[in-house]
Amino acid sequence: MNQLEAAFLARSREKVSDLEHRRKINHALKQSDDAFQKGKEQFSDLAAARRLAKNSKWKAIEYLDRRLEEFEEKFTRHGGKVIWAENAQQALDEIGTICKAKNARTVVKSKSMVTEEIHLNPFLEDRGIDVIETDLGEYIQQLAGEPPYHIVAPSMHKSKEEVAQLFHDKLDALPGLPPRQLTLFARKKLRKKFREAEIGITGVNFLLADIGGVAVTENEGNARLTSSFPKTHIAIAGIEKVLSSVADLHLFWPLLATHGSGQKITVYNSIFTGPKRPKEADGPEEMYVILLNNGRTNILADVKAREGLYCIRCGACLNVCPVYKNIGGHTYNTTYSGPIGAVITPQLRGSRNYKHLSYASSLCGACTEVCPVRINLHELLLDNRQQAVKEKSGTRTEAFTWYAWKRAMLSRSVLNIANEGTKNFFMKNLFKSAWGNERELPVFPGKSFNEQWKKYLDAGEERAV
Ligand code: SF4
Structure with a gap:
């Protein structure tokens, strides 16, 4: 993890637990949204x-x-x-x-x-x-x-x-x-x-x-x-x-x-x-x-990323972004914040130092849905992530984690491994610090979805007989 990323995570942690900060910006963003909902009525076909x-x-x-x-x-x-x-x-x-x-x-x-x-x-x-x-x-x-x-x-x-x-x-x-x-x-x-x-x-x-x-x-x-x-x-x-x-x-x-x-x-x-x-x-x-x-011609040179240059700096994608609503503008520590900032900053200033911004997204697509020039923001964020992986700008631990994750996701026997015990043990011991103290750790149920579904179907067959 580079210093910029570490500082970003530290500031984010601080801001998400600052309830007064959240109250103020959510109040301001709610007013913006009310005005936008009314203003957009002027378009017969937005x-x-x-x-x-x-x-x-x-x-x-x-x-x-x-x-x-x-x-x-x-x-x-x-x-x-x-x-x-x-x-x-x-x-x-x-x-x-x-x-x-x-x-x-x-x-x-x-x-x-x-x-x-x-x-x-x-x-x-x-x-x-x-x-x-x-x-x-x-x-x-x-x-x-x-x-x-x-x-x-x-x-x-x-x-x-x-x-x-x-x-x-x-x-x-x-x-x-x-x-x-x-x-x-x-x-x-x-x-x-x-x-x-x-x-x-x-x-x-x-x-x-x-x-x-x-x-x-x-x-x-x-x-x-x-x-x-x-x-x-x-x-x-x-x-x-x-x-x-x-x-x-x-x-x-x-x-x-x-x-x-x-x-x-x-x-x-x-x-x-x-x-x-x-x-x-x-x-x-x-x-x-x-x-x-x-740096704008670097973006222009990439046929897919080029779309980021359509931005008219209206700020609407910031207003609807769940990440921006929680961490606020200064946390990004870049000129352009929110979804558009997360898209163009790694492209303008280098993926190696700013790739973490592309990961600061739930990929919910609210930004893409609101953008007046229909920039596919959440897809561009995914492209940035892909670019970062290609450039191998992640750490070895990260690469190993994804490798292990992929192997596990492709293995039915691992997915069905004793849910309550093993999975909750790994959750508690490996993911607790990344998950943070502000959120409760999710708890895995006794049986995986696959097992529950199988049981349901078997019961259905019995009922039919
Ligand atoms: S909503 Fe679209 S045009 Fe507006 S700031 Fe975001 S990316 Fe730019």
Whole structure:
């Protein structure tokens, strides 16, 4: 077992027995689910919408090279600049160069998982730049010194009392402020930063190849301020974010809104096609789009795994996952958590270190059932496991255990071995620590199913006679 896996198991054990943590996230997830159940009523045929969305993403990803070049050509025609970054370091270096050229002291940011992936904030802070998260949930996490807990709701694990205490401790707000007052308090602080910042950095929800546009979806208006107040706007996108056409948004905007937050459509949806034009009053003077690879072409190279690139980061698979509901987001200790994180992290960062995430699943299929682009998440998890076995990234003990398990499963005499005695003995002595103290060990009945079934049939024959 590697260190990452051991740490993951230790954190999981701690979290599953933390009933207060579970109460808070199950409350938040229940609210999400109620909103989703209501929001999805807007689709007369949700199954058809999901099929169509999967088909659109399939097309975009199959021709990814062409779509990205098309995006670049159109976006640069409108005065924007495109930067191709092979990995996180290249993206950081490019952003560092822009910040230096603009003599940036303050950078405002709107919510973006890809900037978490490349660890942008510490990079800028190390260069003496004041970086401020402007999405309220991200702002709370930044104040707390924690990474986002959930792809869509970064601070869902915090109660309103905890947030009030945090604002009091870090910002000197009055103690015990209610949520509305906390929001107004944050808003006042952030407005000042928007005016001061030389550079605004946003993520990207969709890259629109046919018009060379960047679509950004949000509920607070902070991404619009981030992209329009500062003189320079940098948008960072994983290369998989591409859609073939702006016309696809009629499907993807409502699907993302409903699966992400139960809304029919998110409050603010913006499309940026470059910096402001000569006669326009608003907008940045310069706009850059960074197209980040960072392991995504490894996924693309695998015809089966490629489907993981269809993800639109709605977070719905996290909300329904029984494992996520029990261990929560931080336990994964990766940028992307829950089922989609368990699928793509071993592919992006290496199976040897992250294969354990593919095993953190009951394979119930709830994630696949809810995904708006119908990614076969639970099958991809199985494929990851298969890959890990092929790479022999397990231990010898694990390999021997599976060998013994297989032999036993294929042997009727072993399966019928004295149930109560032998099987319960092995259960107690070999599996107790893996099973954990929080759960009761299962107890084998006196006779195996095969023996009971045989007895039942024999009795039936006797009855018939
Ligand atoms: S895998 Fe599907 S459900 Fe999960 S975040 Fe991505 S799009 Fe949403």
